[in-house]
Amino acid sequence: MDVVGLGWAGTRTDRATELARFYQDVLGLHCVHTEPDFWVFELPDGRHVEVFGTNYPGKSHFDSGPVIGFAVVDLAQAVQQLRDAGVELLGEPGPTWQHFRGPDGNVYEVVSA
Template sequence: MKTQGVTWNAVVTDDFDNTVGFLKGTFGLSAAVEFPGFAMFPQANGGILEVYAEGNTPPYGFNGGVVFGFRVEDIEAASAELADAGVELLGEVNRLDTGYAYRHFRGTDGKVYGLNEDPQETHTKA
């Protein structure tokens, strides 16, 4: 599997409103998606920062508050490689209308990580 970088980051906070306000006000970020307990901030470099309120993560959680994901060219092939390596896949591949896809997995260290695919991004190296 060839990764294109760490392009998805998520934090879980018990101070959701203030954290989102800080990211908007101090860092000047704009949420592309925002609803109670969740905000998603796209970054100029193609990365994504998501903020979750406590209790608003998937049932398997996000490592006590921080998780990140690897961008891959083909999420289905990457998922198959992880499964072949004995890694636990968490949930299904989720594909949004934009073509962006994500999936979580439990690494060999027991922590949750993500895979993501964005057909609009071309950050591959030759």
């Protein structure tokens, strides 16, 4: 697997509104998308940091803390290497990502660079 950097981060929290305000007002991140219980902030390099409220659908597996995404050169190859290593994959691959559970029990992802 060819990891080339961090590619994404997301947090599911019951204090999503407060975290989104912190990202915007304290860290100075630019909000590029919002919908109920969901915010997307863009970093200067174009990567994203996302905040999910507990009522946002489809992210219930984000249950152990912030999720980081490792940017990889070849997503399909990275997913296959995770499978071959016996890593627990969470859901089906998205168009540019695949979530998995690390040996520490936390959720991570590989994301296209």
